[in-house]
Amino acid sequence: MTSLVPxxxxxxxxxxxxxxxxxxxxxxxxxxxxxxxxxxAEAEGKQIAKDAWGRRGLAYPIKKQTEGNFLVLYYEMDPxxxxxxxxxxxxxxxxxxxxxxxxxxxxxxxKYSETFEQWQxxxxxDRETKRKDEESKLQRKVVEKAKRDAKRTEVKKAEVKxxxxxxxxxxxxxxxxxxxxxxxxxxxx
Amino acid sequence: MDHRKQQQQQQRSDPRLKKCPFCLKxxxxxxxxxxxxxxxxxxxxxxxxxxxxSGLCLKHQKMLKNAxxxxxxxxxxxYRK
Numbered sequence: 001m002t003s004l005v006p007x008x009x010x011x012x013x014x015x016x017x018x019x020x021x022x023x024x025x026x027x028x029x030x031x032x033x034x035x036x037x038x039x040x041a042e043a044e045g046k047q048i049a050k051d052a053w054g055r056r057g058l059a060y061p062i063k064k065q066t067e068g069n070f071l072v073l074y075y076e077m078d079p080x081x082x083x084x085x086x087x088x089x090x091x092x093x094x095x096x097x098x099x100x101x102x103x104x105x106x107x108x109x110x111k112y113s114e115t116f117e118q119w120q121x122x123x124x125x126d127r128e129t130k131r132k133d134e135e136s137k138l139q140r141k142v143v144e145k146a147k148r149d150a151k152r153t154e155v156k157k158a159e160v161k162x163x164x165x166x167x168x169x170x171x172x173x174x175x176x177x178x179x180x181x182x183x184x185x186x187x188x189x
Numbered sequence: 190m191d192h193r194k195q196q197q198q199q200q201r202s203d204p205r206l207k208k209c210p211f212c213l214k215x216x217x218x219x220x221x222x223x224x225x226x227x228x229x230x231x232x233x234x235x236x237x238x239x240x241x242x243s244g245l246c247l248k249h250q251k252m253l254k255n256a257x258x259x260x261x262x263x264x265x266x267x268y269r270k
Contacts, residue, residue: 017263019263019264059264059265059266059267060267060268062264070263096264097262097263097264099221099259099262101221101259103218106217107218110220110222112222112223116224119224119225
């Protein structure tokens with residue numbers, strides 16, 4: 001993390017982002033990188049930082065390429081030479097896109113090639129923690145449900161027992177009464 | 190009145206009451222290369238979220254728009270899914 005401050009008043013620090021296809025052969029890639037460096041050497045630019053992102057997937061195909069290499073460069077140079085650099089970059093073969101930005105005052109340099117890896121790791125860990133949380137939640141739910149079911153069955157059994165006991169008593173009573181009735185001679189059956 | 194207040198609390202909070210997350214962090218510049226910070230302010234189709242829903246202040250919304258348009262041009266973020 002270093003903040004960018006130009007050394008003299010005439011020069012400005014610019015940020016260049018170049019996108020080139022991922023399926024280039026090593027020779028082509030080297031010539032391309034050399035070409036880019038030559039352009040900046042012609043414009044008398046002084047390199048401050050370089051950040052090669054490596055192979056990345058593109059959000060949409062550009063010239064039928066679905067993958068590309070990003071190259072972020074920081075150069076300190078004369079503002080009047082920017083137009084020439086832009087023209088040269090546009091002409092250079094095998095460059096899909098290029099972007100030139102003047103970072104604001106107090107801009108702190110961040111190496112996104114490193115932060116991106118960290119971010120992807122974080123994403124994976126986040127996903128895992130989420131899955132674990134969900135699993136534990138599910139387990140808790142299952143256990144609670146099992147408990148509830150067990151309680152319910154116990155309550156039902158108790159109810160059934162309660163119901164059964166009086167009914168048997170009643171039956172016994174009934175049979176007794178019936179016997180009494182039958183044995184009663186006064187009725188004259 | 191109390192009843193109505195309770196109902197409002199139970200529902201989703203009012204989008205107008207949100208505070209700008211970039212103002213809370215005091216960000217001065219939103220970088221187009223920083224995908225993780227840009228991503229939550231875009232919907233599934235790649236549109237930039239309305240300020241009303243994200244709660245951004247106008248200053249940061251303009252910065253975000255700039256960053257997203259640059260990222261789209263470089264192929265880091267889709268124009269339309």
